[in-house]
Amino acid sequence: MNKVMRPAWASIDLPALAHNLRAIRGFAGNNRVLAILKANAYGHGLTRIAQALTDIDAIGVARLDEALQLRNAGVTKPIVLLEGFFSADQIPVLAASNIEPVVHSTLQLQQLAEVANLTDRIKVWLKVDTGMHRLGVEPNDASACYQRLYELPQVQGKPILMSHFACADEPNHSKNTSQITMFAQLHSDLSAAHGEVVTSLSNSAALLSNIAPQFDWVRPGLSLYGISPFANECGEQHGLKAVMTLQASIISVRKVAAGETVGYGAAWQPKTDTNIGIVAIGYGDGYPRHAPEGTPVYINGRCYPLVGRVAMDMLTVDLGANLEVELGDTAQLWGKDLPVETVAKAVGTIPYELLCNVARRVQLDYVE
Ligand SMILES: Cc1ncc(COP(=O)(O)O)c(C=O)c1O
Structure with a gap:
């Protein structure tokens, strides 16, 4: 019987997402x-994931267009803009759409102070640089910035104090201790001046290793999708379930004799007679072009090695001399049976990059 063949698609398991949120709670x-x-x-699809997280407290995105996409889709949860506004003309848009920017610089603070005629006051998060040295106001300026924001007529209520870890995926790293100490001190100073100050520090790694439990908002990304942020571990070890399973059909199976070459650059040459399978996914779908020979691909209950160069729309696996795979079978590039953590390690990258790179042309099939 002919099997239905498909180019790359990703199954997105919404019950697994709900499970992960429960685990995170x-x-x-x-x-x-x-x-x-x-x-x-x-890479899991912004709107559908937001809509599926019916009992989430708030959603964080990096860019204004992501926040507006959610509002346009009818998402009413609080939305936090993690990099804040990029120019003053975005501030009225935030106010009109009830989007909460992170203020991470004195320039942004000044722009906020100068904006007139907002339709509504906006809630803000104040980011302090406790050691990441990427975004955030200087610790010495934190108190003045907090006070200033609190007093601005453009701002609603007290800012939420936040910072971000540089090394939380290495729980014993000394940087974690210094960041937590500095953040706790800032929290205590601001609380002495302003009463209760709400805080946020932990990403997935800090949350799973419980290094900073005392702060009010946690900010999980990767763990929500069932993936571990720690090297040499999988989400399953933390009771998480992979949400994305990336798949594609095998669209050609052929014999290759020893000494023949396969693919672009004639880059792979089998030492013995073998069979190869051509899988309908390539770097145009976000599969990494630099994936080396031997990167695992899961088919019918076992892993086969990737061979030759990954092309734009296809890649090749060595199926061996005893063929147990048929035309039209499904190959899994990562997901339920092949952790993305394993593939990322084989490829020399991190799961974040593999997930984010899944291209728009990959159809996302939501499993309710
Ligand atoms: C400010 C901030 N908080 C939280 C996260 C979530 O991190 P993770 O996906 O490691 O949980 C990120 C992601 O990089 C971030 O930039």
Whole structure:
């Protein structure tokens, strides 16, 4: 019987997403959860993931267009803009759409102070640089910035104090201790001046390793999608389930004799007679072109090695001399049976990059 063949698609398991959120709430205790959905929800599809997270406390994205996409789709949850506004003309848009920017520089603070005639006051998050040295106001300026924001007529209520870890995926790294100490000190100073100050520090790694449980909002991204942020581990070890399974059909099976070459650059030459399978996914779908020979591809219950160069629309696997795979069978590039953590390690990258790179032409099939 002819099997239905498809180019690359990704199954997105929404019950697994709900399971992961429950697991995260278990780790987070009474803290609130800001789900990080930037970069198209780490490749899982921004709007559908947001809509599926019906009992999330808030959603975090990096760019204004992502936030507006959610509002236009009818998402009413609080939305936090992690990099804040890029220019003053975006501020009225935030106010009109009830989007909460992170203020991470004195320039942004000044732009906010100068904007007139906002339709509504906006809630803001103040980011302090406790050691990442990427975004955030200087710790010495934090108190003045907090005070200033609190007093601005453009701002609603007290800012939420936040910072970001540089090394949380290495729980014993000394940088974590210094960042937590500095953040706790800032929190205590601001609380002394202003009463209760709400805080946010932990990403997935900090949450799973429980290194900073005392702050109010956790900000998981990767763990929500079932993936571990730690090297040499999989999400399953933390009770998480992979949400994305990336697949494609085998659209050609052929014999190759020893000494023949396969693919662009004639880059692979089998030492013995073998069979190869051509899988309908390539770097045009986001599969990494630099994936080396031997990168695992899961077919019919076992892994086969990738061979030759990954092309734009196809890649090749060595199926061996005893053929157990048929035309039309499904290859899994990563997901339920082949952790993306394993593939990322083989490829020399991190799961974040593989997930975010899944191209728009890959159809996302949502499993309810
Ligand atoms: C400010 C901020 N918070 C939280 C996260 C979520 O991180 P993770 O996906 O490691 O949980 C990110 C992602 O990089 C981030 O930039």
